[in-house]
Amino acid sequence: MSIHTLIDDLIDREGDYVDHPADRGGATRWGITTAVARANGYHGAIRTLPRAVAAAIYESVYWRQPGLDRIATRAPALAAELFDTGVNMGTATAILFLQRALNALNRGQSDYPDLALDAAIGARTLAALDAFLARRGGAGEGVLVKAVDALQGERYLSLAERRPANEAFLYGWLAGRIA
Template sequence: MDIDRLIDEVIAREGGYSDHPADRGGPTNMGITQAVARAHGYAGAMQALPRAVAEKIYRRLYWDRPGYGFVAECSGPIAAEMFDTAVNMGPGVATGFLQRALNALNRNQQDYPDLKVDRLLGARTLAALNAFRALRGPSGDQVLLKAIEALQGERYIALAESRPANEAFLYGWLANRIG
């Protein structure tokens, strides 16, 4: 799993500077909100956010801190999805989707015990992922990805339903983040 490639793909997908009036995140550049940039020491204009700063933030917040490198040791495609979902919805949401999907796919705990959906990647979640993959093989990744993406899609629609201004983003979220 090449995190540098994943970061490049996210930056390309997120694009450059934006300050859309419907976006609660305010000014962003390369997908990094002003609040996140400030929290990580960047004090300059968001239009001038250096790519290296964005790359460092993506690596730290959405790969290293949630532990998705451990997922990559088991499954590159699942790790890539966790990273992308974390960038867009937060690591807790991404990890919660993984936990919920693994619970739903364990055949009433015949394959491995249910996980507490605590939104933290730990030894039990990794053990469940390894058990799922041992049973289903690499082709199981595609089913697990579909389950995670179904949860993600439902959340996007719920966000648009709960806040009509989010409808401005729904098409792009579904087109660029699912599948």
């Protein structure tokens, strides 16, 4: 699946303009907050953010900058999951989920060394991913996707437990973001 298809699907899920009173991120359009739009050069009203501008932000900030394009050449389903997780929780969190999963799945470092949890897709993270996929074959990618989903689900539950206002979003998070 291409990044453009992923972005189109994401924008369709996120919807048009939303300003939910319990959302600490404030008003969004196409899932882009005012703060993210401003940080990326858009200065109009968030209510009128063009879809094409949102798509460009998603590709730049949530796909290319964190290096998910490099993950996609190795494991496209994993890259798609990390993209969606990164949009909702931040790219650093998504990459930390991947690094934690790779560390837990390296069989006591017999397949590859543990990674520093640095939230960066660098040479060591890519080497660990390559080693994991070589060792586990085609099923390995699916296992990594499940691990990221599990960490994401736990985080959603924790967010709702810590801040009851987040319960307004929990069902949608679990239904729409966890495979």
